Amino acid sequence: MGGIFSWLADHLGGLFGSGLSGLLDAVTEPLVVLGLTVFALALGFFSISYLSRRRTLRDQQRMAALIKGLHYAGVSPQALARPKHDPREHTMKGVRWLFGSVGLSSAMYGYQTLQPAADHLDALRSALVGIIPGAMALAHFLCSWICSRGQAPASSAPAARQVYRVARRRF
Numbered sequence: 001m002g003g004i005f006s007w008l009a010d011h012l013g014g015l016f017g018s019g020l021s022g023l024l025d026a027v028t029e030p031l032v033v034l035g036l037t038v039f040a041l042a043l044g045f046f047s048i049s050y051l052s053r054r055r056t057l058r059d060q061q062r063m064a065a066l067i068k069g070l071h072y073a074g075v076s077p078q079a080l081a082r083p084k085h086d087p088r089e090h091t092m093k094g095v096r097w098l099f100g101s102v103g104l105s106s107a108m109y110g111y112q113t114l115q116p117a118a119d120h121l122d123a124l125r126s127a128l129v130g131i132i133p134g135a136m137a138l139a140h141f142l143c144s145w146i147c148s149r150g151q152a153p154a155s156s157a158p159a160a161r162q163v164y165r166v167a168r169r170r171f
Contacts, residue, residue: 087148094140097133105130 105127112123 087144087151090140090144090147094137094144097137097140101130101132101134101137104133 108129109123109127112118112126113120115122
């Protein structure tokens, strides 16, 4: 965006003097920031209103089906049942968050180290961003531990097989 304005300032600079390029440079940055801010806010308001309308429509359809005594086709009975928590799912999510945390921290540390005025403490401070996904990993590991304690322990030994014996007759 700045390239277009600088090209215009170079070609139109002879017509309006040297003040046009300075004026365009001073106006370009706040204009871009303002435009991106308005775009982000509009996108947020649109998504909130769209999700709200979709949720109310789904609720209205469900209520109409219940009033008529019909089974709502959009919801299966399994969807209304309480899901069983599998501790392995939380463990895998925790591993993903942990690797993301390590990757983010190492990328930030490497980026800050490669700067011209590289300082070891600044690099460590920028690597602290990885604490946030690391905390998410810790939360998933904690949920996995809690879910595994709540389940009944499955016996590792197979169930004893019943052996049927032929009864002998005694005479």
